Amino acid sequence: xxxxxxxxxxxxxxxxxxxxxxxxxxxxxxxxxxxxxxxxxxxxxxxxxxxxxxxxxxxxxxxxxxxxxxxxxxxxxxxxxxxxxxxxxxxxxxxxxxxxxxxxxxxxxxxxxxxxxxxxxxxxxxxxxxxxxxxxxxxxxxxxxxxxxxxxxxxxxxxxxxxxxxxxxxxxxxxxxxxxxxxxxxxxxxxxxxxxxxxxxxxxxxxxxxxxxxxxxxxxxxxxxxxxxxxxxxxxxxxxxxxxxxxxxxxxxxxxxxxxxxxxxxxxxxxxxxxxxxxxxxxxxxxxxxxxxxxxxxxxxxxxxxxxxxxxxxxxxxxxxxxxxxxxxxxxxxxxxxxxxxxxxxxxxxxxxxxxxxxxxxxxxxxxxxxxxxxxxxxxxxxxxxxxxxxxxxxxxxxxxxxxxxxxxxxxxxxxxxxxxxxxxxxxxxxxxxxxxxxxxxxxxxxxxxxxxxxxxxxxxxxxxxxxxxxxxxxxxxxxxxxxxxxxxxxxxxxxxxxxxxxxxxxxxxxxxxxxxxxxxxxxxxxxxxxxxxxxxxxxxxxxxxxxxxxxxxxxxxxxxxxxxxxxxxxxxxxxxxxxxxxxxxxxxxxxxxxxxxxxxxxxxxxxxxxxxxxxxxxxxxxxxxxxxxxxxxxxxxxxxxxxxxxxxxxxxxxxxxxxxxxxxxxxxxxxxxxxxxxxxxxxxxxxxxxxxxxxxxxxxxxxxxxxxxxxxxxxxxxxxxxxxxxxxxxx
Numbered sequence: 240x241x242x243x244x245x246x247x248x249x250x251x252x253x254x255x256x257x258x259x260x261x262x263x264x265x266x267x268x269x270x271x272x273x274x275x276x277x278x279x280x281x282x283x284x285x286x287x288x289x290x291x292x293x294x295x296x297x298x299x300x301x302x303x304x305x306x307x308x309x310x311x312x313x314x315x316x317x318x319x320x321x322x323x324x325x326x327x328x329x330x331x332x333x334x335x336x337x338x339x340x341x342x343x344x345x346x347x348x349x350x351x352x353x354x355x356x357x358x359x360x361x362x363x364x365x366x367x368x369x370x371x372x373x374x375x376x377x378x379x380x381x382x383x384x385x386x387x388x389x390x391x392x393x394x395x396x397x398x399x400x401x402x403x404x405x406x407x408x409x410x411x412x413x414x415x416x417x418x419x420x421x422x423x424x425x426x427x428x429x430x431x432x433x434x435x436x437x438x439x440x441x442x443x444x445x446x447x448x449x450x451x452x453x454x455x456x457x458x459x460x461x462x463x464x465x466x467x468x469x470x471x472x473x474x475x476x477x478x479x480x481x482x483x484x485x486x487x488x489x490x491x492x493x494x495x496x497x498x499x500x501x502x503x504x505x506x507x508x509x510x511x512x513x514x515x516x517x518x519x520x521x522x523x524x525x526x527x528x529x530x531x532x533x534x535x536x537x538x539x540x541x542x543x544x545x546x547x548x549x550x551x552x553x554x555x556x557x558x559x560x561x562x563x564x565x566x567x568x569x570x571x572x573x574x575x576x577x578x579x580x581x582x583x584x585x586x587x588x589x590x591x592x593x594x595x596x597x598x599x600x601x602x603x604x605x606x607x608x609x610x611x612x613x614x615x616x617x618x619x620x621x622x623x624x625x626x627x628x629x630x631x632x633x634x635x636x637x638x639x640x641x642x643x644x645x646x647x648x649x650x651x652x653x654x655x656x657x658x659x660x661x662x663x664x665x666x667x668x669x670x671x672x673x674x675x676x677x678x679x680x681x682x683x684x685x686x687x688x689x690x691x692x693x694x695x696x697x698x699x700x701x702x703x704x705x706x707x708x709x710x711x712x713x714x715x716x717x718x719x720x721x722x723x724x725x726x727x728x729x730x731x732x733x734x735x736x737x738x739x740x741x742x743x744x745x746x747x748x749x750x751x752x753x754x755x756x757x758x759x760x761x762x763x764x765x766x767x768x769x770x771x772x773x774x775x776x777x778x779x780x781x782x783x784x785x786x787x788x789x790x791x792x793x794x795x796x797x798x799x800x801x802x803x804x805x806x807x808x809x810x811x812x813x814x815x816x817x818x819x820x821x822x823x824x825x826x827x828x829x830x831x832x833x834x835x836x837x838x839x840x841x842x843x844x845x846x847x848x849x850x851x852x853x854x855x856x857x858x859x860x861x862x863x864x865x866x867x868x869x870x871x872x873x874x875x876x877x878x879x880x881x882x883x884x885x886x887x888x889x890x891x892x893x894x895x896x897x898x899x900x901x902x903x904x905x906x907x908x909x910x911x912x913x914x915x916x917x918x919x920x921x922x923x924x925x926x927x928x929x930x931x932x933x934x935x936x937x938x939x940x941x942x943x944x945x946x947x948x949x950x951x952x953x954x955x956x957x958x959x960x961x962x963x964x965x966x967x968x969x970x971x
Contacts, residue, residue, distance in 0.1 A: 278307035282318060285325075294325045294332075301325065330360035337369070346413065350377060377413055384419035397427035397457070428458040435470065439504045444474045469499035473508065485516050517543055517550055524556070533564050534961075561963075565598040568962075569605070576612060581619030585937030586930055588612035592964045613941075620656045620942055622909065625696040634704035641701050641839065644894060648902045654909055655943035660693060695909065696844040699901075702856075706835035706886050706893070710867075714827040721874040723822040727815045736809040743802035750795035757791035760784050824874040829867040833883045835890065836860045837897040843908050855904055859896035863889070913942040917950060924957065933961065940966055 281304035288297035301322040304310055310318060337352030353370035360366055384407060391400030404420040435450035451467040472495035479488035492509050499505060524539030540557040543550050572590035575583040591612055595605045602608075626645065630638035646659060761784040839857040844850070865883045870876035884892070920935035936954040944951045946967060955967040 278304040278310045281307075282310075282314070285318075285321065289321065289325060294329045297325045298322060298329065326359045330356045330358075330363060330366060333359065334366050334369070341373070346373065346377070350374060380407060380413040381415040383407055384413070384416040388419045388423055391423055392426060395430065397423070397430065401427070401457070424457040428454050428460075428463060431457070432463065432466065435466070439470065439473075439502075444470065444477055448474050465498040469495040469502065469505060471495075472498070473505060476508075476512065480512060485519060488512060489516060513546065517547060521551060521553070528556075528560065533560055533567075536560055537564060538960075561597050562601075565594050565601070569594040569602055572608065572612070576608070576615070581615045583934060584612055584616035584619050585934040585941070588616055589933050589937055589958065589962060589964065593962045596964050616938070616941060617656060620938060621658055622654070622656050622695070623658050623660055623693050624909075625693060626659050626699070627696065628699045628701065630701045630704075632701045632704040634701070637701040637704045640894070641699060641898075644898050645697075645699065645901070648898050649905070652902050652906055654906060655913075655941075657909065693846055695846060697905070698842045698844065700840040701838075702840050703836050703838035704890070704894075706833065706889050708831065708833050708883070708886075710829055710831040714829045717826050717828050717868075717876075719824050719826065719874065719876050720821045721824050721876075722819045724820040725817050726820055727817055730813055730816045733809065733812045733814050736805055736812055739805045740802070740809055743798065743805050746798040747795070747802050750791065750798040754788070754791040754795045757784070757788035761788040824871065824876060826868065826870055826876050831865045831867055831881065831883055832862060833864075833886075833889055834862045835893050837890075837893040839897050839901050841901060841904070843905075852908060857897045857901035857904060859893045859900070861889075861893060861896075913939055913944045916942055917944070917954065920954065920957075929961065933958065 281300045285297045285300035285304065288294070288300060301318055304318055305315065305322065333352045333356040337349040337356065340346075340352060341349035350370070350373050353366065353373060356366040357363070357370045384404060387400055387403045387407070391397060400423050401420075404416065404423055408416045408420055431450045431454035435447045435454065438444075438446035438450060448467070448470040451463070451470050455463050455467050472491045476488045476491035476495065479485075479491060489512065492505065492512055496502075496505055496509060520539050520543050524536045524543070527533075527539060528536035537557065537560045540553050540560065543553045544557060548554065568590040572587040572594070575587035575590075588609060591605055591609045594602050595609060599605055626642065628638040628642040628645070630636075630641075649657060649659065764784040837859045840854055841857065842854050843852040845852075863883060865881060866879055867881045868876065868879035870878040872878065883889075916935045916939035920932045920939060923929075923931035923935060936957055939954055940946070940951060944954070952967060955965070959965050
């Protein structure tokens with residue numbers, strides 16, 4: 240029997256100490272649990288790995304779990320069964336992988352897979368047998384490769400050794416076989432390369448090349464390839480020297496040195512060849528000088544001075560020859576300029592340039608002579624034409640515009656020596672020849688043969704010169720919405736918050752009632768607990784009522800807090816909102832088009848032969864479009880202004896395009912002069928006519944050639960080689 244003590248005055252919801260002690264004991268008894276064992280995490284992880292097919296990780300986890308002695312009974316038996324199944328699955332996977340690799344010829348990978356399969360399932364005779372069988376094959380291949388390599392090194396039978404190891408390597412991808420094959424290739428390369436060096440020192444150039452060709456069979460290295468190429472060019476140089484092709488011999492040994500610049504044998508050969516060649520050149524130069532062929536002697540001495548400037552008395556000999564030649568060139572130029580015609584003005588100009596280049600101090604007037612020769616050359620090369628433009632289009636003044644454009648464009652064209660005769664000059668020529676203006680009419684011009692002072696006439700007809708604009712009278716329409724005003728409408732958020740406030744107030748009332756009921760129940764149970772202090776169930780019920788009352792009070796406070804929150808939000812929200820009012824704006828869209836065409840028809844009459852070329856056309860046609868929108872930015876439509884070019888600008892663009900085509904056609908028709916000079920020069924050079932070659936190369940370079948092109952460079956190089964004059968800057 241419990242003894243009732245004197246009742247104590249309670250303050251608030253204070254729980255007697257006895258009741259609290261009993262409650263704590265019940266709670267503690269219910270929460271005691273057995274300590275976790277160490278193997279459970281491994282078993283759990285193993286199950287997860289098995290589920291996803293990661294058997295290797297599952298095996299590791301199961302093995303770790305089975306090491307724990309706490310794992311006993313049925314759980315241990317299950318873990319052992321799971322481990323056996325996982326290892327069996329891994330063994331089957333590795334064996335299947337080995338079979339697949341073996342079929343692909345990857346024997347080493349297959350051997351490793353079979354080894355793992357036999358380790359995972361040591362009782363499986365099939366796995367073990369396959370591993371042992373393949374391992375024996377590897378052992379046999381290793382021994383064979385060792386024997387083949389040793390035999391090859393002893394007998395120097397590199398080709399047969401290479402074939403044997405290559406065949407053995409094809410049977411199975413054994414690392415030792417590959418190593419032996421690489422070692423054999425390296426040894427063979429060193430052997431043949433050494434034999435090549437020996438043959439080179441002995442002067443056996445063909446054998447030196449043959450050995451390097453064999454070495455290249457065993458190695459694709461850049462060093463081996465360079466040695467082979469170096470010996471190839473050395474052999475070519477020796478053959479060229481024996482055939483007295485000295486230039487080729489020198490060029491080939493230079494190529495050989497470019498592949499093997501540090502080779503002492505090639506360096507020595509190059510020195511011997513150069514020394515002997517200079518001697519040959521020197522003797523040939525003396526013979527040419529003695530026989531009066533001063534140009535050839537100069538060329539030979541010049542060639543020697545380029546290779547070795549201080550060789551014997553070459554500098555002195557060359558100076559005397561140049562002075563003698565320059566004197567002769569200057570005199571020849573004087574004789575050519577005294578002639579009445581200008582057919583040799585180019586040759587005279589070249590000879591004057593030689594004098595200025597090499598001995599200008601002896602001829603103080605040489606630059607004046609050069610200017611005079613250039614003037615005569617230009618006069619002789621001048622191509623004089625007449626120009627007539629007719630307007631068949633509806634554009635007023637088109638003929639004058641086109642004529643001015645033709646004259647302006649011809650000045651910047653490749654027709655350097657073209658002169659368009661003005662009306663006064665034409666009248667003088669016609670009067671001198673006793674001809675009337677009908678000469679310049681196409682219908683009668685062909686009746687007149689060669690006219691002194693004019694070579695050709697250009698007849699141009701302006702067929703079309705039109706520009707038209709369309710689209711301003713056929714607009715389409717677009718529509719856009721724009722803000723035309725505002726209005727007030729109910730605020731949906733405010734209405735929503737009103738409803739939320741009402742709901743929150745209802746929750747506050749409900750939770751207040753729940754809290755009052757819980758407090759009353761708590762007071763009742765606490766009184767019963769004190770009256771029966773030995774009754775454990777009454778104490779537990781009293782504790783439950785306390786917790787229930789506390790929960791009801793907490794819910795009431797939360798409901799009140801929620802009510803305060805939504806009331807605060809509603810206070811900050813407007814009952815009505817101002818919204819925009821939109822209207823439609825209809826606007827015009829103009830799709831403008833500016834189209835134009837210029838068509839020029841032209842013919843060329845050759846007054847020296849009375850031939851008329853076929854009529855050709857130079858066309859230019861274009862269409863430009865634009866979108867014009869006279870919009871209203873205030874209504875949300877951006878104005879798109881007219882960006883078409885003006886009619887005058889558009890006409891100018893079309894005319895420029897047509898003019899480019901016309902000038903290109905005239906250059907092709909009239910500009911054959913420069914190209915013809917080059918053809919004549921090359922033909923003369925091939926036939927050994929040095930003077931005609933020089934004359935026409937000069938005319939080609941001064942007659943409108945493309946001085947940046949390779950053809951002009953070749954012409955300049957010819958003049959430099961023959962005379963030592965440099966008209967174009969030489970490439971570095």
